[in-house]
Amino acid sequence: MAPIRRAASVDPADVTIDDEFWNRWLETTREDLLEYQYEQLEASGCLENFRRTADGADGGFQGMWFADSDAYKWLEAASYVLATRDDPGPDSDLRRRVDDVIDLVAAAQGEDGYLNTYFALEEPEKRWTNLNMMHELYCAGHLIEAAVAHHRATDETSLLSVATAFADHIDDRFGDAIDGVLGHQEIELALVKLSRATGEERYVERAQYFVERRGRDDRLARELERIEEIAGYDPDDGGVAADAREAFYEDGDYDGRYAQDHAPLRDQEAVEGHAVRAMYFLAGAADVAAETGDEDLLARLERLWEHMTERRTYVTGGIGSSARGERFTEDYDLPNDTAYAETCAAIGSVFWNRRLFELTGRARYADLIERTLYNAVLVGLSLDGTAFFYDNRLASDGDHHRREWFECACCPPNVARLLAALGRHLYATGTGTGTDTGTGSDERLLYVNQYVGSSATVPIDGTDVELDQASGLPWNGEVTLDVDPETPTEFSLRLRIPSWCEDASVRVNGEPVSIAVDRDSGSGSGGDGGGVDNGYLVIEREWINDRVEVTFERSVVPVRAHPAVAADAGRIALTCGPLVYCLEGVDHERPLHQYRVETASAFDAGYRDDLLGGVVTIEAGATVPELEEWDGELYRPAAESARHSTSVTAVPYYAWDNRAPGEMRVWLREE
Amino acid sequence: MAPIRRAASVDPADVTIDDEFWNRWLETTREDLLEYQYEQLEASGCLENFRRTADGADGGFQGMWFADSDAYKWLEAASYVLATRDDPGPDSDLRRRVDDVIDLVAAAQGEDGYLNTYFALEEPEKRWTNLNMMHELYCAGHLIEAAVAHHRATDETSLLSVATAFADHIDDRFGDAIDGVLGHQEIELALVKLSRATGEERYVERAQYFVERRGRDDRLARELERIEEIAGYDPDDGGVAADAREAFYEDGDYDGRYAQDHAPLRDQEAVEGHAVRAMYFLAGAADVAAETGDEDLLARLERLWEHMTERRTYVTGGIGSSARGERFTEDYDLPNDTAYAETCAAIGSVFWNRRLFELTGRARYADLIERTLYNAVLVGLSLDGTAFFYDNRLASDGDHHRREWFECACCPPNVARLLAALGRHLYATGTGTGTDTGTGSDERLLYVNQYVGSSATVPIDGTDVELDQASGLPWNGEVTLDVDPETPTEFSLRLRIPSWCEDASVRVNGEPVSIAVDRDSGSGSGGDGGGVDNGYLVIEREWINDRVEVTFERSVVPVRAHPAVAADAGRIALTCGPLVYCLEGVDHERPLHQYRVETASAFDAGYRDDLLGGVVTIEAGATVPELEEWDGELYRPAAESARHSTSVTAVPYYAWDNRAPGEMRVWLREE
Secondary structure, three states, rough: OOOOOEEEEEOOHHHHEOOOHHHHHHHHHHHHHHHHHHHHHOOHHHHHHHHHOOOOOOOOOOOOOOHHHHHHHHHHHHHHHHOOOOOOOOOHHHHHHHHHHHHHHHHHHHOOOOHHHHHHHHHHEEEEEOHHHHHHHHHHHHHHHHHHHHHHHHOOOHHHHHHHHHHHHHHEEEOOOOOOOOOOOHHHHHHHHHHHHHHHHHHHHHHHHEEEEHOOOOOHHHHHHOOOHHHOHHHHHHHHHHHHHHHEEEEEEEEEHHHHOOOOOOOOOOOEEEEHHHHHHHHHHHHHHHHOOOOOHHHHHHHHHHHOOOOOOOOOOOOEOOHHHHHOOOOOOOOOOOOOOOOHHHHHHHHHHHHHHHHHHHHHHHHHHHHHHHHHHHEEEEOOOOEOOOOOEEEOOOOOEOOOOOOOOOOHHHHHHHHHHHHHEEEEEEEEOOOOOOOOOEEEEEOOOOOOOEEEOOOOEEEEEEEEEEEEEOOEEEEEEEEEEOOOOOEEEEEOOOOOOEEEEEOOEEEEOEEEEOOOEEEEOOOOOEEEEOEEEEEEEOOOOOEEEEEEEEEEEEEEEEOOOHHOOEEEEEEOEEEEEEEHHHHOOOOOHHOOOOOOOOOOEEEOOOOOOOOEEEEEEEEEOOHHHOOOOEHHHHHHOOOOEEEEEEEEHOOOOOOOOOOOOEEEEOO | OOOOOOEEEEOOHHHOOOOOOHHHHHHHHHHHHHHHHHHHHHOOOHHHHHHHHHOOOOOOOOOOOOOOHHHHHHHHHHHHHHHHHOOOOOHHHHHHHOOOOOOOOHOOOOOOOOOOOOHHHHHHOOOOOOOHOOOOHHHHHHHHHHHHHHHHOOOOOOOOOOOOOHHHHHHEOOOOOOOOOOOOOOOOHHHHHHHHHHHHHHHHHHHHHHHHHHHOOOOHHHHHHHHHHHHOOOHHHHHHHHHHHHHHHOOEEOOOHHHHHOOOHHHHHOOOOOHHHHHHHHHHHHHHHHHHOOOOHHHHHHHHHHHHHHHHOOOOOOOOOOOOEOOOOOOOOOOOOOOOOOHHHHHHHHHHHHHHHHHHHHHHHHHHHHHHHHHHHHHEOOOOOOOOOOOOOOEOOOOOEEEEOOOOOHHHHHHHHHHHHHHOOOOEEEEEEOOOOOOOOOOOEEEEEEOOOOOEEEEEOOOOEEEEEEEOOOOOOEEEEEEEEEEEEEEEEEEEEEOOOOEEEEEOOOOEEEEEEEEOOEEEEEEOOOEEOOOOOEEEEEOEEEEEEEEOOOOOOOEOOOOOOHHOEEEEEEOOEEEEEEEEEHHHHHHHOOOOEOOOOOEEEEEEEEOOOOEEEEEEEEEEEHHEEEEEEEEEHHHHHOEEEEEEEEEEEEHHOOOOOOEEEOOOEOO
């Protein structure tokens, strides 16, 4: 089967972001976050583990048993930063620091290509004996991702050669000597990345093996039974064995859903289990489908996506509602005050959705990326970049706060590597399917998926096209795009119509292009070279040096959740454009549960540059109960109680918990 | 100071209940519950502990370390049953069984009067060394209560002599040899009971010591520090030490509130800590106030009662909202789905409230007894008397069910002893305070506190008055009372006006008595010999042989909770007369959270004898969301969603979980 790739994202190295909203986050990432995380790599003993392994030391491993991955995620993020710098030359401080860490990593690698400092230091004889819990392949996957990023940024092979040696080691052993999969996915998508970077097809075959092998026998179940023996842990002493029992057993029986091991992927009906594992798994499966041209597998992934987004996703885009097992639970089980919605799971969702977009060219995946980025991901990071949410509640009584670091420090470096490569999600090229536009299957397409101020150079069929975007998002829907090809070129420009957009107007070189947007179907009609297809606003023409101006109309929209969501019954959430809003205690006199928001009256949305780094706040009419009449009573006939008018101030959800600690609620009672 | 007793409850032995609603519960208690619990005393090893102690055995104690109290509670309940039987003669099966258990208990008593099978069998050298957790005085208190009940029922002293010997032992040692109080109260009220039964005043003094001593130093705190040593428990192995740490420590500091040990009672501002302990403590304190004539102490108790009922009581009368520590938490913290509201705490509240009524003659205490009995207590018992709720949720997703027994089996025998002596709460005599009625302070009063079909002989100033009551409660407010003194006697009949009563009409021998009831103030005005005082409808006259007919008007009333109660925001609870209602999943097609009850339209309340042993159900108009419009969407603009009309069926809260398991909610969303 021929590979499937209906769209190819433009490499972040070819995109330079300059955006009023995002600049601050990216600066935080490039400067503070990378520096801070490097300090944590030293402080936590992560780098020391590599040093001691290189020195042939015995014992003394520090941190979680998968701490190596922290170093790799840092290397990946740092490589993306190097790639987007004007001068990533070998003399820069960051470049030198990256090289130093790579030297450490390379020195810790074994003669046979194996590389894992936990096993090297603590249990060298137990390599590959506990795939379920010990994350060796997970760490390998992050090494590979870092290596590919570093190679792209620098053209160097210092880390890539380490990664290929380890990948070869893995490829040699798995399938024959070791027939099984690992608990925490990551190796799958990493091997496809490595294949694309090296041209080595067997890495795709090995990734396919890992994707297809899962759920086909009880290897993980059997491993769990002998976990004490193989991992050397006392099950009564907490730790890994206890974690595994907690995660994998339901009412005493093995429950493979935790690691998506309950059935072969092709038979799975819903996204289940540990949300980060699920996202990495499905991203890897999407990569395998792309490379092998497996339309059946792609159809299964699209079905799983629909089930997830229609039944198991918070309004923020967050996923995995339960802290126990960090997992998906049941359809419509989306509690707010105990929402887990791990930051890493949201990041994993972005990874999976980018792949689904590339496989299908459908706007809905890019649309979910937008919602997830602005809400479920950004909330994970404080405005100053120094504190992090691991889990993201949608309601808090005031006891949930960002922390400076975590023993299991997966989220902060994951945020860093996502934001450092944010440019990857903006533009893509592809060829048309010709189903709706009637322009034939060979049309050339240029997708604009995210509205982020930026400049980029995008090759369309051999011609470099310079793009220059200015965007008012998320505070307004004004977007300007200058399109300047090397030589005049005909192609179809596809501008994603956001799901929050109520109407859109377009002008090309000042001339209106008439387009009717049907929000529900993602389709519409137009003329003058304009149209709507697959969720995109389409402008097909010969581009010379043209300016496209788009206004995506947006207003404050209170949304309701499906009636089956018990936690949101009788409540609305305020949204405005891509942003979900919340109330914080600091802005209100009464406890938040006492307010009812008037959805029938007008909302007042206005920009305040003095607040939270500059945000649009929403003022809404509301009522609160009269308190005076309750003198000394706890229960009264309902007919006797009255309310009076007041207002509430909502702020973007991502910005909460950056002021005085207090209550927060996304879902509000409605008047 | 002279004793305070504004009212004296009529002894349950002098009251014969014959009531359509209560007969089934009392039969269940007399027959099945007592039999079932006796079997549990055998099966759990409780009686065997006494046998082995009598035999001088070593070790082998079975059950919780306070299991002796289960036997005592059973003896107390059985004695109440004997007292109300026409023929409690020595040949009855129950009488023989009671005597056998008493023989066992007596044989287990030590030479010095000490009696506790846990310490006798397991740690004889550690008597009285761990008052905090080991419940020796708690068991002693239950022994005393049983002994007094048995003595009243039979005139025998077989158990009373055991109790007095133990009480003397305790009185000898405490205060001097042992200066301290115990963790779980019960001895206080028991010693006052014993004093009243024996005329021995020093038992009151010892009770007073226990009441006043608490909260005055850190004896309990010091004991906790050495709990491992003195109780022989491994703190890392769960059990008593772990329980104590869990209960008594807050953020690492000793928190005496758990055992009401944070301050002297006279300085306490709120009812705190373990709810059962608090109720037993306050009941004992009320007894001490009564005997010592301590008006200051009484005023403190009334203040604590007001704080509890205005801020920390469920609409059912249940108290103690948190499973952690089985305790009171903060003002207005009344979660529904995690409500603890232990059955024993509700029973303790009835005990305390009866004492407060006797001390004050105020209807509000009898009113809370009514609410608590019909809702928070009865819900603890299945309709067939064989399964029990220990904790009582006010909302359940379907996973909360009554169980047949508990390792800590405090609630079932507590229900039994309360119901077996239900007659105690119906009638009382007293003398008037003369403040409101203007009839002078020496008037003779006869209180009717609970409307339960019954006959009783009540002495008023030396004249026996025969009372014969018929009551339609809880299904309607029709009450008929025949008053027939031996000789014509003038006294003031006081009929409690229930707080749920919207209006009342009274006829004496068919002649209307005009009365205006003011629900809020508990007062009102009247003529023709009628009036309202202290929450009572007053009829003063010379009684010859007269019939009083009262109608307490009641309707379905949706009530709201104070705005500070976050759990009930936007919700109403349906009440009708003394009953709180709930929705059960079994009666509804949709998940319960989807219904909104229309409070503006009429409710349809009707008796259904085919349901739940015969209940009045409430049919209410309601709406549910349209589901069709939600095809494949999880969030939609609020303006687009619609609802349609339907109805809900509410059943009395006490009767829930007696049919197919499923959801239950007391607090309902409002249309």
